[in-house]
Amino acid sequence: MIYNRKCILLTVIIFLFIGLGQVTVAQENTQTQTGSASWYGSKYHGRKTSSGERYNKNDMTAAHNTLPFGTKVKVTNLANNEFVVVRINDRGPYVGKRIIDVSEVAARKLSMHSAGVAQVKVEVVELDGKSIAAGEPIRPNLFTIQQGAFASQELALEQTKKLKEFDKNLPVELKEEKVEGKKVYQVRIGSFESRQHAEAFNDLLKEEDLEGLVRES
Structure with missing residues (x-):
């Protein structure tokens, strides 16, 4: 029952913060x-x-x-x-x-x-x-949740799997970067129109020890 409640809440938040939010941004900014x-x-x-x-x-x-x-x-x-x-x-x-x-x-x-x-x-x-040309829409900076940074791609994929088990519809990105010449695999969650929305979603993840660091993308 608790799991179903969380899944419904997560789905609503993702829809509102990522779906409707980006439409509003495109129209207003x-x-x-x-x-x-x-x-x-x-x-x-x-x-x-x-x-x-x-x-x-x-x-x-x-x-x-x-x-x-x-x-x-x-x-x-x-x-x-x-x-x-x-x-x-x-x-x-x-x-x-x-x-x-x-x-x-x-x-x-x-x-x-x-x-x-x-x-x-x-x-x-x-x-x-x-x-900027007159009338050209401006896309604002969005926010994401950096759930972790791993030296091993295998560990990063394991973390991605845990997040998908939590909610199969959760947008998760695995990004490879180089830090001081070494490969680092970052696991990022979602795309939010404001820090407030990202922090609220991160609080939900915290209940399952899956929270990360909210960053401006």
Whole structure:
């Protein structure tokens, strides 16, 4: 009974997080967004961002919840038409329905530093070092669960088998990589539209000692 409940729950989560999620992403993440923006400054200066970089309040950077790291966007303050170009190197905002958090220096250039929040238009201008054509959809970074990394392909296949026994419909990828000249076999689970979805799914796997590490793919 417990096993059946878990199988049903897993199937629903996979469908919602991987199936419907990717359709929503394709429809919503185009090159232009309009909404509220905020900024962050001295309190976070020097802290590590989600991309691994250290936040510098004097750099033209920003946090966005889905755009790939390194993407450059033009942010226009709709109240005064001031604009800046910033590079995405962090995740957020996590407050309300805001669409972007800009650095302190960017907030000053947009004349939104004192107010703290402004209505803005965000336009993608460069992705992976290439300019983006008008209307071209933007595919955000997705998340996966790295269940393990093995020096032996046999051990990796055994782990894949355990995961399939847990749920035969579970998307599992076996990826071969080289680390310091040696082959390493990584077992990855699923493709999720957000870290929150991946973490929730990982909690289910934890009940069977099959959890892994959520990573941005």
